[in-house]
Amino acid sequence: MTFDLYTILYIIAIIAEAMTAALLAGKLEMDLVGVFLLGWVTALGGGSIRDVLLNHYPLSWVRHPSYSLITGFAALATIVVARHMHKLRKLFLFLDAIGLVVFTVIGCQIAIVGHLSLICVVISGMITGCMGGVLRDILCNDVPLLFRSELYGTVSVSTAIVFLLCSHYIDNKNIELIIAMIFGITFRLLSIRYNWTLPRFTYRS
Amino acid sequence: MTFDLYTILYIIAIIAEAMTAALLAGKLEMDLVGVFLLGWVTALGGGSIRDVLLNHYPLSWVRHPSYSLITGFAALATIVVARHMHKLRKLFLFLDAIGLVVFTVIGCQIAIVGHLSLICVVISGMITGCMGGVLRDILCNDVPLLFRSELYGTVSVSTAIVFLLCSHYIDNKNIELIIAMIFGITFRLLSIRYNWTLPRFTYRS
């Protein structure tokens, strides 16, 4: 049951990430292979970096080849859906928030199972939640969004901390997950709605 | 004997990749260390990413230190040869096609030996064939060619599939390799000659 809820949310998350990446590929007028690959890297890249750094083999897409197919189809399906996208914009922001939060929680969970320190649990959550988007932005030759704005990183860190607290005090994996998700998604959507930002550091040499 | 043919082609491939990278370094007016490093990363980076993702240690350049020397010398030799390059342009496109195809086949082969799923065999081939060039383009601060044009990725995917079919129906490693190579190199050279492109996905938000 725990497994099921996690897996369902994970699959929603990789679809959401692949689709947002495909839209960005469309803005850059990439060809079909580019759309496919950018979706794949964005959806599966964050988890892959985490697993490589934590020596956690085999990677999820090696163990479950279907994940590669799912992200590929989601990216290509986006091409068909794209013309209706402006109507779906809110659904999309919601899916993207689910992606960020679910990836973060899964990253934390894997580090907890591996008995890592609390700091590494949070880092593992952030890497899983944010690094796919960082790879996407690097491949599109942009300063990653994570470093610039939108509280992406802040939402990920605080979701990781909330999940860590929950997993300490609550003994039910699903309830932990749901509390962290409600927190993270609410935080993310509020930050978009009200344009929350962190203070910037400006330095001129 | 199989080993020999693979090794000879692999060495031709890393030389070709290091030389094309060095030419790009020359366009960006990099210094000698930059030329050397860009050649090294381009030639050995794709295989390194594959081995890290598939937990396939030690990496080839750790096991065979001579590969690092070969790519380094090839990159630096390019500086001497560069003035005659326009005469050699066709040779170069041919060597580059060999690089793409040989890397792809080697990546497939390693995944097959590791008993990975068919999808992962194709992905392993693509990563090996294309990721060196992606790293090169990222380091040169460019949107990777792979995502933009030239059927680079398409040639790699279809070569991987042809090789996979061959390795299923044929029982001789050298013949499999040669068929996949003839297919891949022909496809690549035709795509350059006739400017084949995939449809692009254009999206304006």
Place this chain on the structure above:
Amino acid sequence: MTFDLYTILYIIAIIAEAMTAALLAGKLEMDLVGVFLLGWVTALGGGSIRDVLLNHYPLSWVRHPSYSLITGFAALATIVVARHMHKLRKLFLFLDAIGLVVFTVIGCQIAIVGHLSLICVVISGMITGCMGGVLRDILCNDVPLLFRSELYGTVSVSTAIVFLLCSHYIDNKNIELIIAMIFGITFRLLSIRYNWTLPRFTYRS
């Protein structure tokens, strides 16, 4: 005692790297999370890439969670110190040189302990010394400094070779380290002071 000297210098090095990265983040007007993350990646990224490539687990920041806190605090402290930075510019160049040289030597040391070939020892030193800065520049969407100028790579390579020679002829870890450091830091500071550069390779197709 050897352990102590290495560890003290390593901590100075990660602080120095995190601070230089934070200054760059300030130039790009990143927000607080961006400053923190760029510092973390720059300070710990080079060693992480080396450990992943050499299959040397667990990574240092997994084994020593305090390293993540140190780099984070160093990056954020830079925001406070930044206004006095122009007075501290020389101290900073000195710390940065320590970072480059210490990282290089530690990378060599790890490869020597792992019984790698001489070439791989030098490569391991370079990766450790330079890759943090390369990741920093990629994330800031710039052609990495390493490929462009400043003898960064040259200092790293030659420090690695000096250290390798010392470790062959001298039997005291601290003395090896100190000789390589004096060489590397002197080379680096002289190259900045006198604007030394390597010849560039210019190619027009």
